[in-house]
Amino acid sequence: MKSEFSLNRRSILKNSIVSGACLSFLSKTSVANTKKIAKGSTVLFQGDSITDAGRDRRAENRANHSGMLGRGYPHAIAGQILSKLPQGKLKIYNRGISGNKVPDLAARWEKDCLNLKPNILSILIGVNDIWHKLNGNYKGTVQDYEMQYSELIKRTKEKLPNTLIIICEPFVLRCGAINDAWFPDFDERRAASKKVSKKFETLFVPFQKMFDDAVASGTEPEYWAGDGVHPSVAGHALMANTWINIVSNYFDL
Amino acid sequence: MKSEFSLNRRSILKNSIVSGACLSFLSKTSVANTKKIAKGSTVLFQGDSITDAGRDRRAENRANHSGMLGRGYPHAIAGQILSKLPQGKLKIYNRGISGNKVPDLAARWEKDCLNLKPNILSILIGVNDIWHKLNGNYKGTVQDYEMQYSELIKRTKEKLPNTLIIICEPFVLRCGAINDAWFPDFDERRAASKKVSKKFETLFVPFQKMFDDAVASGTEPEYWAGDGVHPSVAGHALMANTWINIVSNYFDL
Numbered sequence: 001m002k003s004e005f006s007l008n009r010r011s012i013l014k015n016s017i018v019s020g021a022c023l024s025f026l027s028k029t030s031v032a033n034t035k036k037i038a039k040g041s042t043v044l045f046q047g048d049s050i051t052d053a054g055r056d057r058r059a060e061n062r063a064n065h066s067g068m069l070g071r072g073y074p075h076a077i078a079g080q081i082l083s084k085l086p087q088g089k090l091k092i093y094n095r096g097i098s099g100n101k102v103p104d105l106a107a108r109w110e111k112d113c114l115n116l117k118p119n120i121l122s123i124l125i126g127v128n129d130i131w132h133k134l135n136g137n138y139k140g141t142v143q144d145y146e147m148q149y150s151e152l153i154k155r156t157k158e159k160l161p162n163t164l165i166i167i168c169e170p171f172v173l174r175c176g177a178i179n180d181a182w183f184p185d186f187d188e189r190r191a192a193s194k195k196v197s198k199k200f201e202t203l204f205v206p207f208q209k210m211f212d213d214a215v216a217s218g219t220e221p222e223y224w225a226g227d228g229v230h231p232s233v234a235g236h237a238l239m240a241n242t243w244i245n246i247v248s249n250y251f252d253l
Numbered sequence: 254m255k256s257e258f259s260l261n262r263r264s265i266l267k268n269s270i271v272s273g274a275c276l277s278f279l280s281k282t283s284v285a286n287t288k289k290i291a292k293g294s295t296v297l298f299q300g301d302s303i304t305d306a307g308r309d310r311r312a313e314n315r316a317n318h319s320g321m322l323g324r325g326y327p328h329a330i331a332g333q334i335l336s337k338l339p340q341g342k343l344k345i346y347n348r349g350i351s352g353n354k355v356p357d358l359a360a361r362w363e364k365d366c367l368n369l370k371p372n373i374l375s376i377l378i379g380v381n382d383i384w385h386k387l388n389g390n391y392k393g394t395v396q397d398y399e400m401q402y403s404e405l406i407k408r409t410k411e412k413l414p415n416t417l418i419i420i421c422e423p424f425v426l427r428c429g430a431i432n433d434a435w436f437p438d439f440d441e442r443r444a445a446s447k448k449v450s451k452k453f454e455t456l457f458v459p460f461q462k463m464f465d466d467a468v469a470s471g472t473e474p475e476y477w478a479g480d481g482v483h484p485s486v487a488g489h490a491l492m493a494n495t496w497i498n499i500v501s502n503y504f505d506l
Contacts, residue, residue, distance in 0.1 A: 054320070066486050067307070071319045076332055079490030086472040086487065219339040233319050234339065237332030 037120055037164060037251045043081075043092040044118035045074040046105060047125050047168070050230060051096025063091035070094050072231070074122075076240035085251065093118075101129040101138065102148040109152065114159050120247070121156065121163050124207075125149070126170030126189050127229055134181055142185060146192035153200045164250055165202040168243070169193055171211050175220075176227030203246060210242050211235070290373055290417060290504045296334075296345040297371035298327040299358060300378050300421070303483060304349025316344035323347050325484070327375075329493035338504065346371075354382040354391065355401040362405065367412050373500070374409065374416050377460075378402070379423030379442050380482055387434055395438060399445035406453045417503055418455040421496070422446055424464050428473070429480030456499060463495050464488070 042063075045051050053072025059065045064082060069075040074094040081090060095112040097104070102125055105113075113121065129145050132138035140148070153165065169190055172178045190208055197204040215221050221228065224235040231239060295316075298304050306325025312318045317335060322328040327347040334343060348365040350357070355378055358366075366374065382398050385391035393401070406418065422443055425431045443461055450457040468474050474481065477488040484492060 064486055066324045066489075069486060071324060071328070075324065075486065076329065079329055079486050079493070082485070082487035083490035083494065086467070086470075086476055214339070217339075223339055232335070233317055233322060233328065233332050234335035236319075237336035240332070241336065 039087070040089045041091070041119035042116060043078075043090055043120040044113060044116055044122070045077075045092075045094045045096060046113060046121065046123045047096040048100040048128050049096070049098035050127070051094060051124050052098045053094075053096070053236070055094050055096070060093070060095065063093060068094060070096070071236075073236045073239040073243065076237050077243055080240065080244055081248075088251070096124075099128055099132075100125065101132065101140065102126070102145060102152060103140070106148065106152050106155075109155065113156065117160065118163055120166065120250075121160070122166040122168060122205075122243070122247075124168035124170065126193055127172065130182065130186055130189055131177075131229070133185075142188045142192055145189050146196060149193065149196045150199065153196055153202065157200060164247075165200065166205060166243075166247060167193055167197040167202045168205040169207045169209075171208040173211055173215070173221035173225040173228045175222045176225070176229065178228035203250075205243050205246055207239060207242065210238060214238060292340070293342045294344070294372035295369060296331075296343055296373040297366060297369055297375070298330075298345075298347045298349060299366060299374065299376045300349040301353040301381050302349070302351035303380070304347060304377050305351045306347075306349070306489070308347050308349070313346070313348065316346060321347060323349070324489075326489045326492040326496065329490050330496055333493065333497055334501075341504070349377075352381055352385075353378065354385065354393065355379070355398060355405060356393070359401065359405050359408075362408065366409065370413065371416055373419065373503075374413070375419040375421060375458075375496070375500075377421035377423065379446055380425065383435065383439055383442055384430075384482070386438075395441045395445055398442050399449060402446065402449045403452065406449055406455065410453060417500075418453065419458060419496075419500060420446055420450040420455045421458045422460045422462075424461040426464055426468070426474035426478040426481045428475045429478070429482065431481035456503075458496050458499055460492060460495065463491060467491060 050072060051070070051074060053070035053075070055070030056065075056067035059068035062068050064078060066075070069078050069092065074092070074096070078092045081088070082092070093116060105123075105125060126145065129138070129140055133140060153167075156163065156165065170186075170193055171190075172182060172186060194204060211224055214224055223232065224238065225231045303325060304323075304327060306323035306328070308323030309318075309320035312321035315321050317331060319328070322331050322345070327345070327349070331345045334341070335345070346369060358376075358378060379398065382391070382393055386393060406420075409416065409418065423439075423446055424443075425435065425439060447457060464477055467477055476485065477491065478484045
């Protein structure tokens with residue numbers, strides 16, 4: 001086994017692939033030195049169905065509640081962080097909603113993000129912005145996606161200047177609902193998410209590269225996401241470990 | 254951070270606390286050298302509500318399905334194993350049922366265990382055997398628990414002689430529903446589970462020691478299980494990592 005999971009703060013420095021992908025464009029002054037996550041911090045996961053993952057809406061105000069967290073990567077991340085850092089007294093929330101695009105996040109941002117005052121905000125959004133367009137139910141272009149996403153992050157940074165923001169790269173697997181019609185549009189949207197991350201000096205989690213590497217290692221894409229969009233149990237766990245490898249470097253508990 | 258998660262086969266040997274607790278009474282011939290888990294193996298989790306953890310009964314025949322696995326330690330274990338060992342082609346099932354005692358497992362063992370022909374069978378059972386007795390709804394003694402549990406494992410080994418069996422120690426946290434009336438009866442049942450494990454040379458996962466150590470490190474017991482019985486997200490993740498540290502040594506994928 002080459003892959004190891006660890007919340008050791010130095011692990012990110014040893015994990016050259018991940019750190020190279022996510023930290024190369026970050027100003028150490030703006031993120032690494034100023035946004036350490038202190039005890040009692042609030043962690044918020046935002047996004048679409050991949051984040052939602054069957055969460056119990058009725059429990060959405062109950063920090064760290066199992067049903068509230070859903071069955072996806074937010075739950076897996078919460079489990080690892082809460083079990084390994086019990087002294088952290090972290091409050092973790094999932095407010096992903098199936099079917100959401102960037103404008104849907106914007107419409108509920110006051111209630112479902114700003115009012116929660118997260119110290120860590122992780123966002124994974126973009127697959128519906130193209131999927132709904134391909135289905136004829138939406139007209140947003142790549143430029144719209146980038147502009148709307150930029151506006152969302154700008155608004156967030158104005159209200160929550162000390163929040164550590166994590167932009168997760170949208171991804172697809174080449175199977176299920178994913179066909180040639182998705183490209184190159186989808187790749188351009190991935191690039192747009194990275195541009196927004198760079199512009200606002202957020203952390204960036206390269207999920208597409210992670211899944212591409214997993215498939216290149218000899219696993220069928222369906223193993224990670226049967227329909228090409230929604231991860232399997234294995235896919236969510238892979239996402240969780242990658243996310244933790246990147247973000248745990250910023251914990252100061 | 255002292256604690257690290259790894260599926261490296263040598264990690265168990267380095268983790269002296271866990272390995273000391275679980276391997277001290279094992280015959281290396283009977284377990285370590287003969288029961289390597291091969292590709293395509295079936296893994297089955299059996300038990301009560303702690304294992305059940307809200308699983309979707311309708312999906313119970315769908316290996317590795319997210320809803321089928323519930324939201325507890327079986328899901329967390331499946332995520333880590335399936336993501337780190339994609340070449341293993343493992344089929345993981347959860348058949349825990351809330352409220353079950355050992356005789357309840359025995360009554361459905363043919364359908365919910367033997368017929369599945371698991372290569373790895375993990376059992377966590379015992380808390381209802383005492384809880385229902387304290388509530389006046391059951392009369393089974395410690396001796397009944399040990400005898401019934403022995404009979405269940407004997408029956409399993411006769412039908413599935415090559416299956417790696419893992420007996421998980423029943424545990425409680427000193428909070429919520431747990432009061433002095435539980436002792437020393439509960440400690441005697443824990444000891445009985447270990448005796449059964451030793452008698453049939455199974456693996457043993459010392460969950461009580463794990464939670465005792467976590468509380469001794471300065472965390473409130475409620476952090477790990479609000480009612481003293483059902484683990485939190487953090488508690489389930491801690492269980493998953495301990496289980497993996499012990500069992501991954503027997504993977505040969």
